Amino acid sequence: MKEEINEKTTEKQKDEDAHTVFIGLKPFMNYVTGIVMQFTTRGATEVNVKARGKFISRAVDVAEVASKRFLENQIKVDNILINSEEFENKEGRTVRVSTIDIKLKKV
Numbered sequence: 001m002k003e004e005i006n007e008k009t010t011e012k013q014k015d016e017d018a019h020t021v022f023i024g025l026k027p028f029m030n031y032v033t034g035i036v037m038q039f040t041t042r043g044a045t046e047v048n049v050k051a052r053g054k055f056i057s058r059a060v061d062v063a064e065v066a067s068k069r070f071l072e073n074q075i076k077v078d079n080i081l082i083n084s085e086e087f088e089n090k091e092g093r094t095v096r097v098s099t100i101d102i103k104l105k106k107v
Contacts, residue, residue: 019044023051023059031058035066039075039106046078049102052085056100063102078105 019042021034031049038044051059067075081101089095 018042019046020048020050021062023049023055023062028058028062028065031062032066032070035062035104036070039071039104045106047075047104049104050100052099053097056098059100059102063104067104073107075104075106077102079103 019038021031021038023031035047035049038047049059049063063077067077080103083099083101084096085099086094086096
């Protein structure tokens with residue numbers, strides 16, 4: 001019984017991760033193209049754009065370019081979640097970093 005619940009949770013997590021774009025060091029347009037591809041070729045109804053720390057402003061820009069330039073009147077920003085995570089850095093100190101999760105939804 002417990003294994004069934006774990007399998008369902010894992011499948012749901014995989015499906016959610018399939019429609020998630022994590023913002024990092026790649027060129028800006030790679031992320032915009034990734035979002036557009038999720039909606040157009042993979043049939044996604046929702047795509048999450050996630051970022052941490054210094055990449056938060058880039059995530060906002062990526063979401064705006066995708067929704068206002070490439071998929072105008074086709075997708076909208078549905079929800080924005082902000083949070084923070086705590087982890088240990090290389091020196092062993094506990095560091096708190098801000099996170100953002102922007103949910104884009106098909107209109």
